[in-house]
Amino acid sequence: MPEYVHGGDVYSYTARFGSVPVDLSANINPYGIPERVRQAMRDAIEACTQYPDPFCRAPRQAIAEAEGVAPDRIYCGSGAADVLDRLAAVLRPKTALLLAPTFAEYERTLAGAELRFHTLRADEDFAVTERILQDITPDLDAVYLCNPNNPTGRTIDPALLRDIAVRCAQIGARLIVDECFLDFVPGGETLAPYLDEFPSLVLLRAYTKMYAVPGVRFGWCMTADTALIEGLYRAGQPWNVSVVAQACAVACAGERDYARQTAARIAAERAYLTESLTARGLWVCPGEANFLLLRARDTDLQDKLARRGILIRDCANYRGLARGYYRTAVKTREESKSLLAALDDIRKEET
Numbered sequence: 001m002p003e004y005v006h007g008g009d010v011y012s013y014t015a016r017f018g019s020v021p022v023d024l025s026a027n028i029n030p031y032g033i034p035e036r037v038r039q040a041m042r043d044a045i046e047a048c049t050q051y052p053d054p055f056c057r058a059p060r061q062a063i064a065e066a067e068g069v070a071p072d073r074i075y076c077g078s079g080a081a082d083v084l085d086r087l088a089a090v091l092r093p094k095t096a097l098l099l100a101p102t103f104a105e106y107e108r109t110l111a112g113a114e115l116r117f118h119t120l121r122a123d124e125d126f127a128v129t130e131r132i133l134q135d136i137t138p139d140l141d142a143v144y145l146c147n148p149n150n151p152t153g154r155t156i157d158p159a160l161l162r163d164i165a166v167r168c169a170q171i172g173a174r175l176i177v178d179e180c181f182l183d184f185v186p187g188g189e190t191l192a193p194y195l196d197e198f199p200s201l202v203l204l205r206a207y208t209k210m211y212a213v214p215g216v217r218f219g220w221c222m223t224a225d226t227a228l229i230e231g232l233y234r235a236g237q238p239w240n241v242s243v244v245a246q247a248c249a250v251a252c253a254g255e256r257d258y259a260r261q262t263a264a265r266i267a268a269e270r271a272y273l274t275e276s277l278t279a280r281g282l283w284v285c286p287g288e289a290n291f292l293l294l295r296a297r298d299t300d301l302q303d304k305l306a307r308r309g310i311l312i313r314d315c316a317n318y319r320g321l322a323r324g325y326y327r328t329a330v331k332t333r334e335e336s337k338s339l340l341a342a343l344d345d346i347r348k349e350e351t
């Protein structure tokens, strides 16, 4: 089997340890799938005797109403990851700028392109600052941003984002902004209102994390470039979003209150976890999402926690990070306490 580079690999964990871990390696809403979304998926089973709608009309309409964006500006895929693959296949940028560190799939989908990296700095707490504008040079075809960024959780200042969009428009580069975790940021500002002003802007979204449905596979992008949307349809099989995933998406689009409530609850848990980890001598990146980037002196922390039933993400394989960096999801108080108790246990054993 090839190497798996992401979090959430509970299958390998269970094969190794014979039990199910407290999984803090994937950043999924701990409060679970809303009941109406569950019911919508159950109801959809009857319609599985048909192929799914290749044009995802129902989810596009529901998303359009929730986001205030016209349905013909929305393309739906089998998770945001599918949309990323298709974007790379259609856009085929020769030269692209990526953040470092950031979500690894951008780099994978752009194999063959010349990649430049805007390295975020530990001494700036991994914030995207105005420094990035110098790296947006006229020879670029595409710029990929992640807001909030995985694995730092840092959001990009809305005024700076606008400057970046203006700069990309001036040099004729696509700007792809991954907003898959933006729902978790209370008051987080989407670039959706700017789609008309910047036709080269593409926004990536998913219901995966907020509605706790990574196993269903639904994500989408939004752009005013309708020729790009047509290209995305042609870039793979027509039935990439299952009947169940489409029903799930329609139900998720109607659950905006659930998202708002979750964001507020997670913000309180994030504050608790940040304080508790800092008190234990770990450096915690001031992120605003449902996960935290940590730095510890111990470079074997992931393995030590795994042996105690806790799975976190070792971030040593992120471009731009070194050994000693880890990411933990922010979940329930109980799960945070399990992590803290395991850290205390490790410390006790080693002193």
Ligand SMILES: Cc1ncc(COP(=O)(O)O)c(C=O)c1O
Binding pocket: 078, 079, 080, 081, 082, 103, 146, 150, 178, 180, 181, 206, 207, 208, 214, 217, 218, 219
């Ligand atoms: C920043 C970011 N974007 C997109 C994705 C992919 O989302 P999906 O599961 O909807 O394909 C992930 C998954 O971890 C992610 O971290």
